[in-house]
Amino acid sequence: MSRTRPINCIVPPYILEKLLDSENTEVRKSALDTLLVTARLQGERTVRASFSGAAAPGDGRRTVFDCEQREFLADAVLVRPEDGPEADDPSVNRAFDALGLTRDFYKEVFQRNSIDGHGMRLDAYVHYGFQVNNAYWDGRQMLFGDGDGRELGDLTKSQTVASHEMAHGVTDHTAGFEYHNQSGALNESMSDVFGSLVEQWSLKQTAEEADWLIGAEVWTPGIAGDALRSMKNPGHAFDNPKFGKDPQPDRMSRFVHMPDNKPGDFGAVHYNSGIPNKAFYLTAVRIGEFAYGAAGTLWYEALKASSAEDGFQDFAGTTFHKAGELFGAGSPEQSAVLSAWQEVEVPITGVPTGVARVRSFAVNGNGGARREDAAAALNRQIGTLNDKVTGLAQEVAALKGTR
Incomplete structure (x- = not known):
């Protein structure tokens, strides 16, 4: 059954709930x-979802508006169109550049047109609402809050925030x-x-060079080295007395079970x-080299x-x-995929556990011919498995044809 899609925002509910407990009145x-803003935006998106029709094409043209700390988009002022000059406001220019980088990434890397x-x-x-601690994708456009200036900074300052939302x-x-349970995750x-x-693409970083942090530039500006989330180490993006420890799990044995409703973060x-x-x-x-490859x-x-x-x-x-x-x-790329999912305890349907054990040795073993032999054995097993799956599919198709 189709569900109404919630408004998408970068700052998760568990962080906003922690902010509600702050000793600072302004925070x-x-x-x-x-x-409250998030709830209202959700209502607006629900209304829009009842109307058919897609957003008008525009060859990915960018337009940035200034809400001047108000919440109604109709009152926003046009400050920078695609062909316009730089604005005096750094938030405007950062948003403009973030849109362009995201658009160009999809075009150049995946040949996707916006x-x-x-x-x-x-x-x-930009400047959406007064000290709004979030950035949103509302189904049609980006909205950037300024943050409270203490625990969250201007949301235009993070490329990962803008690209995440888009x-x-x-x-x-x-x-x-x-947007619920595992599909929502x-x-x-x-x-x-x-x-x-x-x-990573904009900085031409390899997978090893990247920090794999989301929102590091805007989350707790006074605390260095933390972020909203860490892809490299889920559960270790932050850990401090104000907000506790990052609650994200990094494997299925630590899976978080919550109700499939708004208070339960939709599962x-x-x-x-x-x-x-x-x-x-x-x-x-x-796999190595550039992760966007x-x-x-x-x-x-x-x-x-x-x-x-x-x-x-x-x-x-x-x-x-x-x-x-x-x-x-049986390629190295397929082997990398298999070992990654096995490490986070998500099995691949139809792949024997023995294959995972061989891959574990290939990844964690130490150098030389033994590691190469283990990888070669894994590749042979995967190739044999693929042949068996293909053969089984052909047999099933033949049986259906005789009915």
């Missing part, structure tokens, strides 16, 4: 106002992962994956996205091939088979 007020694949225009609104639009126009994870990849989607996030990180570093292509093709209610095991299987299609059965 508490900003957190409460942010929660968010919807058909040249969707890109609109952004990636929700890409998911909307591809797999359309339903995949929805959030896709945004972290592509949000990080846009930044803990912002928590459990840490599991597929870690799987992508592991895949990327094991082979690993990013695998995830993007899997996203396009997925269905709205797919869970972790479904998506894991899709990435594994896409790796076989794109790089060959």
Whole structure:
């Protein structure tokens, strides 16, 4: 059954709830106002969803508006169109550049024409509301709050924030992962994956060089080295007396169970996205070089091939088979995918556990011929497995033909 998609925002509910407990009156007020704004935006998105029709194509043209700390977009002032000069306001220029980097990334890396694949225009609104502690993708455009200036800074200062939010639009126009339980966690994870990849692409960083942090520039400006989330180490993005420890799990044995409703984060989607996030990180570093190359292509093709209610095991299987299609059965890329999902305790349907054990040795063993022999054995096993799956599919098709 189709569900109304909640408003997408970068700062998860568990952080806003912590902000409500702040000793600082202004921080508490900003957190409460942010929660109220989010609820209102959700209502507006629900109303829009009842009308058919897609956003008008515009070859990915950018337009930035200034809300002047108001919340009604109709009152916003146009401050920078695609062909206009730089603005005097750094927030305007940062938003403009973030839209452009995200658009150009999808065009150059995946040959995708803007968010919807058909040249969707890109609109952004800065200074949205008064000290709003969030950035939003409302289904059509980006909204950037200024933050409270203490625990959260101006949300335009983080490329991963902007690209994360716009990636929700890409998911909307591809797999359309339903925003609850495991499919909702995949929805959030896709945004972290592509949000990080846009930044890595812009900086030309390898998978090893990247920090894999989401929102590091805006979260707790006074505390160095933390972030809203860490794809490399879910559960370790932050740990301080004010906000406690990052609650994201990094494997299925630590999966967070919460009610599938708004107070329960729709089945803990912002928590459990840490599991597929870690799987992508592991895949990327094991393939090596640039994560937006082979690993990013695998995830993007899997996203396009997925269905709205797919869970972790479904998506894991899709990435594994896409790796076989794109790089060959038993290829190093397919082996990296397999070992990554096995490490976060998500099995690939039809893959024997023995294959996972061989891969574990290949990844963690020490050098020389023994490691190469283990990898070669793994590749042979995967190739044999693929042959068996293909043969079985042919037998099933033949049996159906005789009925």
